[in-house]
Structures are given as structure tokens and as C-alpha cells.
Amino acid sequence: MDSGKGSYAQLQLWLVGVTLAVSLAIAICVAFVYSVAVAANYLLGALVGLVYLRMLSRGVAELGKSRNRLGVTRLALFVGLIVLATQVESLQVLPIFLGFMTYKVTLLIHIVQTLTRSSSSA
Template identity: 45%
Template sequence: MSFVTLSNSRVETTPPVENNSDSGVLSPEPDASMQEYYQLQMDLLILTVILTGVIFVTVCFFYPLKIALNYLLGAVGSVVYLRMLAKDVEKLGRQQQRLSKARLAIFIGLIVVATQWNSLSILPIFLGFLTYKAALILYVLKSVLMPES
């Protein structure tokens, strides 16, 4: 859970407060590793959304709008899946011992809806769902090729 603060018409989001296991007291700010995790989480989400936009425009240019919208449906599912995965990983170790499988319902739901609804195509939805994987690959390539940035 993150906290939202309103100040002078600006919305600021702060990550949740960490529990200091040594003293049993809540520390006012998360440690450096959690700050790094929150930055990684935000970078991956932003990269996924940017990649979704670029691919959507490209698909619109080369294919009919129906195919592009099918891709977009899968990509939106991908962003939701990535966000749920990040929240699940954040809780790992503190509140739960293993990752939940509930986020897989998004993928299963998308594919089931695509197979049952005649106006949807399975392949563009599936490829749209894989957008978060492309964002992960690009992030890893960027961090390997340009480690200082």
C-alpha cells in the first residue's frame, strides 16, 4: 500500500513504511534496497507503457484498427499483470512466503474471452500480453550495455 499526499495541487506518492525487524519499530523511510526496488518497478511500468504506445501505433499503421485494438487489449492486460506481480514481489518475505497465482487469471481471462468472442483475435491479444516481457528484455539490455545510467 502506498500513501498519497496532496500538496499545492501536486500529488506525491510515497512507498509504504518498512518494518525494522531488529527493533520491531516502524522506520520512517524505506531502506535503500526498497527505494531501488520502487525505482525498478516504476522504470519497468513506464517502459512497458511506452513500448505499448509505440507498438500500438506501428500496428495501426500496418494492420486494420481491429487488430491494433486487440493488441492494445492484451497490452493493457500486460500492464495490469506487471503491476500485480510487482505488488506480489513487494510483499514477498514480509507478509507472505510465496507468490500468489491470482494474477494468472488476467492472462487466462484474456485468452478465454478472445476465444469466445468472435470479434476478438487470439494472436494479437497474446502478443500484446507479452509486451511486458519485451520491456523486461529492453531494460536488461539497457542496464548491461549502459550500467552507469
């Protein structure tokens, strides 16, 4: 069982690291193509998405131990971010939303790597 906990912890660290790397790479590209302000909005969304990912991973780790289902506090984080983006004049909703979704790119990278590894070993 400890091996499972260790590999899950490694997966969490990998997801955080890759999400940070992908977010920074995309933000640099956005800064060159659009503007630094749009890149900053993107990074804000990406950082909140990273917090969301960490909250999700902690919730998954607690399933079956102290919880029987996942909570909705993560949804409040996303809704709060979008409300903030609509209320603050200097923030832009679309770059923030796309930044928030960056963690999903990392999940897709992990899925492709896992499928590639499993198909090559079969």
C-alpha cells in the first residue's frame, strides 16, 4: 500500500511541475503574440487552476478514508475567479479561463504518455 501512496505522491508532483512548465511556456508565447497584460491574466488563471488541481488531488487521496464523495469547494474557487474577472476592469475573462484550463493539458499529456507506455510494453 505504501508503494501506491508513493507513486500517487510522485504523480501529484509531476502534474504540478508539468502544469507550471506548460503554463510558463504558454504565458511567454502569449506575451510575445498579444501582450504582457494578457499573459498576466493567463498566468492568474493558470495559478488558480494549479490550486484547483492540488485541491482535487487531496480530495481524491482522502476518498474512502474520511470522505465518501468529492466536495464542491473547488467549484467555488472557479466561480470566484470568473466573478473576479468580470468585476475587475483590468482582468479579462477569456485568458483567465484558458489559463485555468491549462491543468487539463497536463492531464492529457499524462494520459498520452501512459497509453504510449502501455501499448509499447504489450
